[in-house]
Amino acid sequence: MRSSKQMDxxxxxxxxxxxxKGDLTVEDAMERLRSLPYEELGFAKIDTHRSLRRGFxxxxxxxxxxxxxxxxxxxxxxxxxxxILALRANEDVYLSIKDDLEGVQYHKDARAVVIGKxxxxxxxxxxxxxxxxxxxxxxxxxxxxxxxxxxNRVERLYDVGIAGIHRLLYNREKxxxxxxxxxxxxxxxxxxxxxxxxxxxxxxxVPTSIGYGTNFNGLSALLTMLNSCAPGIGVxxxxxxxxxxxxxxxxxxxxxxxxxxxxx
Numbered sequence: 001m002r003s004s005k006q007m008d009x010x011x012x013x014x015x016x017x018x019x020x021k022g023d024l025t026v027e028d029a030m031e032r033l034r035s036l037p038y039e040e041l042g043f044a045k046i047d048t049h050r051s052l053r054r055g056f057x058x059x060x061x062x063x064x065x066x067x068x069x070x071x072x073x074x075x076x077x078x079x080x081x082x083x084i085l086a087l088r089a090n091e092d093v094y095l096s097i098k099d100d101l102e103g104v105q106y107h108k109d110a111r112a113v114v115i116g117k118x119x120x121x122x123x124x125x126x127x128x129x130x131x132x133x134x135x136x137x138x139x140x141x142x143x144x145x146x147x148x149x150x151x152n153r154v155e156r157l158y159d160v161g162i163a164g165i166h167r168l169l170y171n172r173e174k175x176x177x178x179x180x181x182x183x184x185x186x187x188x189x190x191x192x193x194x195x196x197x198x199x200x201x202x203x204x205x206v207p208t209s210i211g212y213g214t215n216f217n218g219l220s221a222l223l224t225m226l227n228s229c230a231p232g233i234g235v236x237x238x239x240x241x242x243x244x245x246x247x248x249x250x251x252x253x254x255x256x257x258x259x260x261x262x263x264x
Contacts, residue, residue: 043069046076055253056150059242060086062113067096074101074115083116085149087142087242110141110241114149122151125179125255127248129154130168130195132161132185135210139241140184143206146245147182152252162190175199180251182244186210189221196230202251204244205235 018024038045050058057077062070070086074097077084086093087110094106094113105114127147131140137158147154155178160168168175168191175181175198183192184206192205205228207221214220218238225235236243 041072041076044073046073048080051081056246056249057081057084059146060084062086062089062093067093071097071100078115081116083114083118083149085146086113086115087111087146089113107141107145109138110145111138112142112145114145118149119151121153123153123252123255125252126153126155126177127245127252128174128178128181129156129245130160130175130181130183130191131156131158132183132187132189132191133210134159136184136186136208139206139208139239140182142241143182143184143245143248144241146242147249147252150246150249152249160191161185161187162194165194168194172198179255180204180248182206182241182248184208184241184244185225186218186221187212187215189224192225192233192235193228193230196228196233201232203230203233204248205233206241206244207235207238209239 015024015029019026019029038047047058050056060070060073070093074084074086078101089106089111091106091108094104097113097115098104101115103116107114129140129144129147131137140156140158144154144156155174157171157174160171162168175195178199178201180202181195181199182204183195185191186208187210189205189207192203196203205225207218207225209215209218211218211221222235222238225233234247236247
């Protein structure tokens with residue numbers, strides 16, 4: 001039986017031959033390339049064409065994987081991708097791969113390993129990541145690093161929760177000039193609603209599991225955000241900084257390529 005890699009090569013070759021003969025347009029060939037196979041590792045199936053379909057490579061979720069498995073996945077992906085993002089990674093994961101590949105960076109607060117060169121900013125908008133408290137920073141940083149690795153200009157505004165709302169109001173210009181905002185909060189999760197009532201841009205709310213007993217590991221914050229009366233707020237899952245950063249990047253990319261910054 002042929003490997004998925006060989007099948008991949010054969011299909012690409014046939015597509016190129018059809019384009020060369022004029023039997024297939026470049027646009028049709030690109031569309032067909034979106035559904036080509038994956039790289040089989042036995043314990044994992046790497047989606048080799050994720051970046052073609054989605055604009056960014058498959059992201060490695062490290063929890064539940066051994067260091068050896070992560071290392072092998074990274075090596076395979078590095079052969080076809082200029083940048084790789086591995087999330088929920090501890091320092092042991094970083095140490096296990098840093099000597100085998102160039103350009104490996106560890107972002108401790110975000111629990112993220114970035115392999116390769118972070119691309120230059122390619123969008124003209126700005127993503128602002130806001131956290132209610134210092135304890136929410138790990139989730140906020142996961143969102144921020146994800147967005148940066150995807151080629152966005154990212155700014156941060158941390159520890160501006162509603163218990164001291166003057167801190168938020170003092171920084172309102174940052175809120176007003178952002179293209180899309182990610183607002184991260186635990187406890188009762190009220191901050192996204194406050195921000196959403198102040199700005200005319202999309203707000204992505206991220207509940208965290210930070211809080212006392214009746215926070216129910218983030219459930220109370222999640223429900224507060226889902227029930228916000230401020231329009232224009234979308235909510236991702238508890239502690240899902242990655243999902244928020246990815247979604248913010250997709251929204252920001254709709255502003256177009258890097259150029260003159262749009263005024264609010």
